[in-house]
Amino acid sequence: MPTAAPTTQVLIVGSGPTGLTLACDLARRSVDVRIIEKSTGFPRSSRAKGPNPRSLEVLDDLGVVDRVLAAGSAPLPMRKYRNGLPIADADPFETSRPTPDTPHDRPWLIAQWRLEEILRDRLAEYGVHVELGAEATGLTTDRDSVTVGLADGRSIGARYAVGCDGAHSPVRKLLGIPFEGKTNEEQVMVCGDVEVDGLDRGYWHQWFDEDGAVMLCPIPGTRSGWWFQAGPERDRAGAPVPPSLESFRWLFAKHTGLPGTRLTQATLLSTYRVNERMVDRYRVGRVLLAGDAAHVHSVAGGLGMNTGIQDAFNLGWKLARVVTGQADPGLLDTYEEERLPVASWTLGITSERLRVTLDAIRQPGGGLDAAVTGETTGLGLGYRWSSLSPAGSTTRLRAGDRAPDAPCRNAGTGLPTRLFEAFAGPHFTLLGFGPGTADALRATEAAYGDAVQAYGVDAGGPADLADDAGHARTAYGIEPGTDTLVLVRPDNHVGLIAPAADSQAVGAYMDHLSGTAFRRL
Template structure:
């Protein structure tokens, strides 16, 4: 029986991002995927600004920028004529809400391409994915989790992360329930198609007609494909075949059936929102869709999932390679489950037209002020606090996000001398007081959030001894 530090079940964006993060920390991790290859569809296509920052830290930003593009303006059609534009994403609203971030709008990359990029990065770092390995059961004791697969040898790992989607086999094996609701009872067809007769400058919107649901056809940036989305009445089973999709397109638009030249991937779903009752059972963690299932409206599911991985990755690395107290792993659920619940509310609100895409969907304002890892020794004030995302800024020739990049902690000392810390994994950056930081000491976690803030070297050392880096 092979033994490894971490087994990640599922090679979607969550599992691959976690694999990348663990690989760069020197953690022996293996990704298992029951399919014979990576997921082939576009499903999650929007990367929010905070996720772009995460991907920059993981070393894939250039590839992500090259693979995608901005969202096109919506174009409304009626009776074969263009009747007006529909601005789904207000660039000014996003720009105003971006603050210090270099990313001022969502970036469109089809999910299959995001996965290819993360997979290539994982292999570059020496990580591994084993395809065709379906989990059939697992058990755990105080030291290890044993995994049984339909093919290949059983595995043993110190920790397991379920990143195997909304129908997670791991979650079911653990007996963890999900609490949720149907966001919309009407089934939705989503497919990646090749089309002639439509420009790639607009997101084409075909409002509902008599007896028909809406249809939208969006050019997928960086590809020759379009994503076709069509809603159907409750109780209908959408036909995902080429003929079925041709009939829908012809019935709801001016397109002729033969204008749909190819279906590259197709699926159907019923929008729902659900949250796992727990994100952890012993040595097994839930992440991504295994822990929370979103309506695709607003582009929050994939983004929340990647940030689950980003939160859990540094904590597993600290325990497995730096000797941190395993109690640190308790903070994964404490921090991520409230965030997931909040983002589920936003996804549902966008779907129902109650929340506008913009500041609420960028995910830059999310943080962990209530976390046991967040300690602020300054008087309460309406300013940057421990638990907040550490803003980008320039200290002379140094960009803070460049200083943060990597698996280390960063001590930012502004207007005061940085104290010596007995922690090899802390990088130090010093400079003059800088807004929105102000003056003081700020210990930034490996995932880019302020863990400790204050001006007392003694209190900082106490934090490092209790919770921080080694």
């Protein structure tokens, strides 16, 4: 396939949550981006049940979290049955509360197709629309561009391409990147969207017995829609029976003791096998991978879609800096450096949570709440090992950690605000704790303009953030009387922590990002 002249800066293949998150992030940075989808219509997939707290923070930064919260619902308590009878209710988030540094304390239930609609609407606000019926079948690269060939004979040239095209990723296969791991043929579920009469929509119902299970969770935003998951019916040879309304009714009647006719309109049918696979690299020249194209794992803990969203948020600002000439292409190597270990960790934690959950449901009163831990929130993941995380720490944070939120007051207007409001957008954010940081804040604003937005925290300036209750200093581990600079990356991770006296630290970090050679600071 001959190469085509680039018609866009970035081409994204695949319009699921990962691809849409990346497209929104690039578009708001004024990057010319196209996003293609092989389907001729937008899929109405309900596979993922919603964003976890860290992904909600990403969606907050992208300006859509209010829409997501309005379209979904908080996680429901789980009602567990044995021999058809309810024996226990569990709410794994019953004691969770938002804190000053963590505004989202729990995941959010929303159908994947509805989340995708919200992200598509946001993308359209930037004038970008998903191009349907465009199936990637070929891939060629040269020194300056990449060309993606389509099944209809067309081709699209771009400076960079990103495969966000799922576990069966054509982009990954065209790159020849192995997808190492295993498939467990014994751990199988049949899934679909159904309508059910007579069940209380205030619960996620879970029937477990010695030879199977049925789980029904109401789909937010629908009057009678439910997510159906079950261990499959098997034929005489022991093979799973393909999902259908009839097999769903049979499973429902068998495990619940209720009439199977209460289930109607089974759609979006699929058979799920536990796959644990990942790539050994995220980038080959001008082509990168994100989301399920790079890693798949057990659904336990709900980290699949969320890991993809967070892949995209890590990649977006780096790719934007490269294509707009603000950074050397070597910056893209830090995407793999930071996210590949996260993928490996995710395979490990989901495998462990699956084992714990399977053990739990064998006991009366056990259920899917066993899969939930503090680790599945995504809030504890950071990049301390990264070459973008130079040495520097406070009593609570190190470079590479997630940058926490905190309620503050705008010293000029007197109005309440939050650190997350300061972070939101495509810029770096420099926080200067204490009056001794005033000179560094002014110098940074003068040197970098809109690329770095500087805020004093009780630094004595008219545009300061007033930390009246001390939440910001507490969240960042800044001791009283200490003057400290904290540079926050566009993906809301800490880039740099330095004493105010180190007046060259911020400039050195920003120059490092723009330089022609990458090395640890």
